[in-house]
Amino acid sequence: MLKFFRRNKSSQLFxxxxxxxxxxxxxxxxxxxxxLFISVVERGRAGGIKIPPVYTIENYRQLFxxxxxxxxxxxxxxFLYLGIFxxxxxxxxMVTFLCIVLGYPLAYFMAKQKPIWRDTLMILVIIxxxxxxxVRTYALKSVLATEGLLNSFLMNLHxxxxxxxxxxxxxxxxxxxIYGYLPFAILPMYTSIEKFDHTxxxxxxxxGASPRRAFLRVMLPMTLPGVVAALVLVFVPVVxxxxxxxxxxxxxxxxxxxxxxxxxxxxxxxxxxxxxSMVLMLLVLIxxxxxxxxxxxxxxxxx
Amino acid sequence: xxxxxxxxxQDILKQFITPEGGILAAVNHVTMQxxxxxxxxxxxxxxxxxxxxxxxxxxxxxxxxGRILIHGKEMSQVPAFRRPVNTVFQQxxxxxxxxxxxxxxxxxxMKGIGRAxxxxxxSEALEMVRLPGMELRRANQLSGGQQQRIALARALVxxxxxxLLDEPLGALxxxxxxxxxxxxxxxxxxxxxxxxxxxxxxxxxxxxSDRIAVMSKGVALQVxxxxxxxxxxxxxxxxxxxxxTNFLDGVVKGQSGSMxxxxxxxxxxxxxxxSRKFTNGQQVSVAVRPEKARLNAEVKDGNNLxxxxxxVIYIGTDTHYGVRFVGGQKVRVREQNIxxxxxxxxxxxxxxxxxxxxxxxxxLTE
Numbered sequence: 079m080l081k082f083f084r085r086n087k088s089s090q091l092f093x094x095x096x097x098x099x100x101x102x103x104x105x106x107x108x109x110x111x112x113x114l115f116i117s118v119v120e121r122g123r124a125g126g127i128k129i130p131p132v133y134t135i136e137n138y139r140q141l142f143x144x145x146x147x148x149x150x151x152x153x154x155x156x157f158l159y160l161g162i163f164x165x166x167x168x169x170x171x172m173v174t175f176l177c178i179v180l181g182y183p184l185a186y187f188m189a190k191q192k193p194i195w196r197d198t199l200m201i202l203v204i205i206x207x208x209x210x211x212x213v214r215t216y217a218l219k220s221v222l223a224t225e226g227l228l229n230s231f232l233m234n235l236h237x238x239x240x241x242x243x244x245x246x247x248x249x250x251x252x253x254x255x256i257y258g259y260l261p262f263a264i265l266p267m268y269t270s271i272e273k274f275d276h277t278x279x280x281x282x283x284x285x286g287a288s289p290r291r292a293f294l295r296v297m298l299p300m301t302l303p304g305v306v307a308a309l310v311l312v313f314v315p316v317v318x319x320x321x322x323x324x325x326x327x328x329x330x331x332x333x334x335x336x337x338x339x340x341x342x343x344x345x346x347x348x349x350x351x352x353x354x355s356m357v358l359m360l361l362v363l364i365x366x367x368x369x370x371x372x373x374x375x376x377x378x379x380x381x
Numbered sequence: 382x383x384x385x386x387x388x389x390x391q392d393i394l395k396q397f398i399t400p401e402g403g404i405l406a407a408v409n410h411v412t413m414q415x416x417x418x419x420x421x422x423x424x425x426x427x428x429x430x431x432x433x434x435x436x437x438x439x440x441x442x443x444x445x446x447g448r449i450l451i452h453g454k455e456m457s458q459v460p461a462f463r464r465p466v467n468t469v470f471q472q473x474x475x476x477x478x479x480x481x482x483x484x485x486x487x488x489x490x491m492k493g494i495g496r497a498x499x500x501x502x503x504s505e506a507l508e509m510v511r512l513p514g515m516e517l518r519r520a521n522q523l524s525g526g527q528q529q530r531i532a533l534a535r536a537l538v539x540x541x542x543x544x545l546l547d548e549p550l551g552a553l554x555x556x557x558x559x560x561x562x563x564x565x566x567x568x569x570x571x572x573x574x575x576x577x578x579x580x581x582x583x584x585x586x587x588x589x590s591d592r593i594a595v596m597s598k599g600v601a602l603q604v605x606x607x608x609x610x611x612x613x614x615x616x617x618x619x620x621x622x623x624x625x626t627n628f629l630d631g632v633v634k635g636q637s638g639s640m641x642x643x644x645x646x647x648x649x650x651x652x653x654x655x656s657r658k659f660t661n662g663q664q665v666s667v668a669v670r671p672e673k674a675r676l677n678a679e680v681k682d683g684n685n686l687x688x689x690x691x692x693v694i695y696i697g698t699d700t701h702y703g704v705r706f707v708g709g710q711k712v713r714v715r716e717q718n719i720x721x722x723x724x725x726x727x728x729x730x731x732x733x734x735x736x737x738x739x740x741x742x743x744x745l746t747e
Contacts, residue, residue, distance in 0.1 A: 275474070277470055277472065277474040278474055278476060280441050280461065280468075280470070280474065281468070281470060281474035281475075281476070282462075282476075282487070283440075283441075283460070283461040283462040284439060284441075284461055284462070284466075284467055284468045284536075285462075285467065285487045285488035285491055285535070285536075285539065286462050286463075286488050286491035286492055286539070287462055287487070287491050288462055289462075291491065292462075295487075296476055296478075299478050300476075300477070300478055
């Protein structure tokens with residue numbers, strides 16, 4: 079067996095990558111197939127799925143036509159779930175945009191420091207990762223609460239007369255998501271900016287470009303890979319986020335993530351939850367592919 | 382006329398804070414005038430302040446005190462993008478994400494010149510640097526020599542009042558560098574733009590420049606034409622930095638008119654012509670260029686000193702002889718190998734006479 083590996087280069091390579099491949103197959107691809115399967119069968123009476131399985135596309139259809147049993151018969155709203163999808167995408171785009179706008183100058187500032195300061199700042203950005211995400215979200219909640227740190231501070235300074243409503247709304251969710259995902263935006267942009275040769279900015283200035291134009295024509299295009307990576311790394315998890323909207327939104331802000339979470343939890347509707355997960359995945363996939371397509375075309379024409 | 386000078390540096394001081402917290406004067410009260418249309422070189426070893434001076438003219442650094450004028454206009458506090466100068470950077474700094482055409486057209490685009498006019502002028506610029514038809518190449522697909530020419534075209538296409546060049550040939554191999562030296566010089570004459578050229582290569586500076594400023598430790602030691610700097614160096618640093626020089630240390634014994642008599646410790650007395658006044662007993666160095674000394678060819682009314690050959694180095698065109706005088710001082714003599722006979726004037730260990738005229742050496746005090 080070992081001899082075979084030694085003799086054959088490609089089988090040697092296979093031997094090296096197989097643990098990773100197996101991991102992905104068993105813990106990623108297989109569950110995905112299971113989920114796909116669950117999304118096309120009828121739900122069981124007490125949760126789970128009906129056994130033996132009965133195939134149906136009702137779960138997907140339900141997405142586009144939510145009907146709730148009422149006293150006077152079923153009441154249907156075709157835009158209920160689609161609205162939540164749209165809302166999630168809107169929050170995702172807003173958070174991603176804000177993370178990039180906030181993260182880029184910070185990443186730039188970090189990259190410009192002396193190595194020792196650079197490392198210190200990098201650790202400061204990474205430190206939050208060492209604390210549990212849930213704990214951090216609760217901590218932020220206590221800051222924004224009616225009797226929380228921020229409101230007490232503003233009240234004591236008499237800047238406001240009554241506590242501001244900072245929690246359990248979209249604002250709180252957006253703040254929570256930015257707080258959680260900003261480092262994911264900073265790190266790839268930092269890598270790009272750090273590699274950027276600053277002489278090119280001098281060259282642009284030398285050729286008559288104002289700082290703003292030099293940034294737009296030289297630095298931004300050259301650090302765009304970092305920005306795109308930040309975009310994907312933030313947008314994808316944020317669209318499907320459920321802990322932050324759940325805690326910071328207090329059940330008042332519905333996102334796809336919380337909706338799916340509910341289907342697997344209290345609603346005990348695994349097939350519908352699976353169907354929504356599949357649609358979310360498809361949506362993100364289409365979005366990312368479309369972005370890369372347009373991004374590369376842009377880079378061909380503009381850069 | 383006020384605008385006689387392309388660039389004027391008036392008492393420029395540029396201080397930096399060192400990592401240790403001290404203050405370093407990278408450029409220490411330098412005053413220089415660069416004439417319009419001239420090829421002017423800033424020459425000196427690394428850390429002498431030549432690049433800092435250039436960067437201040439370009440607007441990438443601001444002087445701590447002093448004024449910079451470009452064609453009579455005060456520029457000291459004007460940002461780089463508003464100055465009528467362009468730079469060829471040491472590593473070229475071409476935009477790697479743009480084509481050659483976009484690189485060269487960048488400055489014109491910033492000035493708001495339309496696409497058609499731009500593309501016409503870009504191809505003219507490419508013609509000028511002898512790389513026609515390169516428009517659509519990517520900047521990072523070019524060889525070092527090509528990048529150098531593109532960088533030159535990118536700067537010159539803007540028709541700057543002054544072109545700044547920061548060791549632009551440093552990254553090229555020797556043969557290409559020699560070619561580019563001549564090409565740059567020719568190009569400069571053709572376009573008639575003032576070139577300010579930073580280099581640490583004295584031969585390069587001598588080859589190309591109309592005038593040279595030799596800098597050391599933030600100070601301009603001497604400004605002049607190449608032959609002035611070579612033949613009449615102001616001090617030992619300049620004499621040593623430009624070409625090769627023998628320094629013979631001695632004491633002034635007397636002076637009658639322009640004839641100075643100098644006692645070289647243990648070796649003998651030499652007589653050297655000089656227009657300057659010296660006092661008896663003054664410590665001086667007699668600077669003798671190796672090619673101006675002769676071996677075993679006594680000069681009438683000149684200086685003839687006895688010594689022993691210590692080493693002989695044959696380098697093809699010339700042979701270099703290292704001769705030790707009785708007093709212990711050593712000189713190098715360069716003899717051109719014009720004929721076969723010249724190759725064997727002396728061997729190691731031979732007693733020889735080293736001769737030079739009274740007018741060829743220079744007496745230096747610092």
